[in-house]
Amino acid sequence: MQLSTKHLLGIRDLQPDDIQLILDTATQFKEVLQRPIKKVPTLRDVTIVNLFYENSTRTRISFELAEKRLSADTINFTASGSSAAKGETLLDTVNNILSMKVDMVVMRHSASGAPHFLAKHIPAAIVNAGDGINEHPTQALLDAFSIRETLGTLAGKKIAIIGDIMHSRVALSNIWLLKKMGAEVTLAGPPTLIPVHIREAFDVRVEYNLRKALEWCDVANVLRIQLERQNQPLFSSLREYSLAYGVNKRLLDSLNKEIVIMHPGPINRGVEIDSDAADSKQSIILHQVENGVAVRMAVLYLLAGGTTKP
Amino acid sequence: MKIILNEQQLAITIQRLTHQLLENHLDLENTVLIGIQPRGIYFSDRIVQQLRSLVAPEAIHYGKLDITFYRDDVRTGLHELNKTEIPFSIENKNVILIDDVLWTGRTIRAALDALLDFGRPAKVELCVLIDRRFSRQLPIQADYVGRPIDSMITQKVMVYWTEKHGKDEVALL
Numbered sequence: 001m002q003l004s005t006k007h008l009l010g011i012r013d014l015q016p017d018d019i020q021l022i023l024d025t026a027t028q029f030k031e032v033l034q035r036p037i038k039k040v041p042t043l044r045d046v047t048i049v050n051l052f053y054e055n056s057t058r059t060r061i062s063f064e065l066a067e068k069r070l071s072a073d074t075i076n077f078t079a080s081g082s083s084a085a086k087g088e089t090l091l092d093t094v095n096n097i098l099s100m101k102v103d104m105v106v107m108r109h110s111a112s113g114a115p116h117f118l119a120k121h122i123p124a125a126i127v128n129a130g131d132g133i134n135e136h137p138t139q140a141l142l143d144a145f146s147i148r149e150t151l152g153t154l155a156g157k158k159i160a161i162i163g164d165i166m167h168s169r170v171a172l173s174n175i176w177l178l179k180k181m182g183a184e185v186t187l188a189g190p191p192t193l194i195p196v197h198i199r200e201a202f203d204v205r206v207e208y209n210l211r212k213a214l215e216w217c218d219v220a221n222v223l224r225i226q227l228e229r230q231n232q233p234l235f236s237s238l239r240e241y242s243l244a245y246g247v248n249k250r251l252l253d254s255l256n257k258e259i260v261i262m263h264p265g266p267i268n269r270g271v272e273i274d275s276d277a278a279d280s281k282q283s284i285i286l287h288q289v290e291n292g293v294a295v296r297m298a299v300l301y302l303l304a305g306g307t308t309k310p
Numbered sequence: 311m312k313i314i315l316n317e318q319q320l321a322i323t324i325q326r327l328t329h330q331l332l333e334n335h336l337d338l339e340n341t342v343l344i345g346i347q348p349r350g351i352y353f354s355d356r357i358v359q360q361l362r363s364l365v366a367p368e369a370i371h372y373g374k375l376d377i378t379f380y381r382d383d384v385r386t387g388l389h390e391l392n393k394t395e396i397p398f399s400i401e402n403k404n405v406i407l408i409d410d411v412l413w414t415g416r417t418i419r420a421a422l423d424a425l426l427d428f429g430r431p432a433k434v435e436l437c438v439l440i441d442r443r444f445s446r447q448l449p450i451q452a453d454y455v456g457r458p459i460d461s462m463i464t465q466k467v468m469v470y471w472t473e474k475h476g477k478d479e480v481a482l483l
Contacts, residue, residue, distance in 0.1 A: 001388045028391045032379065037427040040379035301379075305388035 003302050007119050007126040010135035011176035019181060023145050025298035026291070033069070033294055043072040046304050048104040049097050052129070053079040053090075056108055058265050058289060059129050059138070063106050066296035072304075075102070090114065091121055098124055104304065107131075112169075125303045133167050133229060139264050140173035142295040144181065146288045147219055150260055155182035160213045162188045163223035163245065163272050166195055167230060170264045171223060175202050188213035189245060192234040210245050214252070219260040222247050222273045242271050249276035258282055265289070314440065314459060314467070315480040323456040324353075327437060328360040330454050331406060340432070341404040342371040346421050347392035350409035352471040353439050357408060371398050375407075380420035394424075401429040406454075410469045412438040415450035440467055440480060 003018050011019070032040055048067050052060055060076075067074045077097070079085070084093060094105065104125045107115050112132030119126050130136040144154055151157055159178055165171045165187050178185050179202060186205040187194055199206050207213040214220055225241065235241045247261065261273075261283040269275050278285060315323060335341040338361070345354025351374055358372050373396035378389050407421055418436060425434065437454035442461050459482065461467065466483040470476075
């Protein structure tokens, strides 16, 4: 029982067996989180640094909570207020932290490939918590865990990923994972936000009409419009985007079935999704957040296990 | 290979242990049984099955405990996870831990730690089918023993159950 990789850099590098193992392990950790004492001593000899070069609420809190529930020691690093502002390079910062005997690095960076670069140069295990527009593997894993929990399985299920596919690392990780686990994927959004050759690259469907995508799917994963990553206008206004691609209750009620609504957060209410849809019975958005802790505990546990040579 | 308990002996031993448990915990009032995953479960299932014919089934509180997250060797290798199922409170209860083989005592050490995260029991006892004496690495002893045996560290005790292996037998390899 072991993952095939030493780091979690992306879903791209995982085998279907690895994904299965992480999801099954997370199920056991979810049970731990229901206990009177929601903590196990498993990683009490492991020190983990949370290295966040980019803003984050959910992911950082979720990782920190997962580490604490596993009894690991944690250090938090945020780029603002650190020596990174004085011009220290990423590798220097990390090597300095590691010389203080740190075992694992959880890392978010605005540059795609930053954790892959680190993995080549340092001995510690690395967990990618989001790199640029590349991957956000733990988000895809917790999305998969939530879908599996709600629908029983991933294989054969129809998942629509809606919105800013172009700039979304969540979308890319989700596509890798869902295709590896045998689900069907449709990407929906305005043509300017969907990469040109993605249909052939991943064997996914592309749909420019929101209603058609919703009518097709079992689960709709609605993504945030990432204005901070768009350096040229890709649609005329947020209001127009919302009219054409915003998910709302009226639209959901007009479908002939009840689909599951997901969103990785943070939500721009009134843009990609309206409050009446985000807070409806069909939405599992807060379950996703809850499951995030269990999934991250599973990832940290599986990467830390079997790391000392006897 | 030496057979320690054959099918008939195993059945009698389980019967005896069940009666011993009842002797000390009459009617099972304030007593809960917890089998240790994964292999202790087959043994605890049999004991619970016997108990059902002796006391009212609703008096039996039976749970299962997985100790993987409490092991002291996580960093040297990962172990298969199993389900923990304790659908009742153990606060102020008499807990009987049930496992098949007591050897180094490390599993029971982990089980005690795990148990305390579910509450503060009044008392914890240990019931094992096979006690490999003289090989303990921790100061842990069982209260109910099916069969004590003397064995060398290189030997292995194999417990076979019909549900899993097609036969009831305990052997020393």
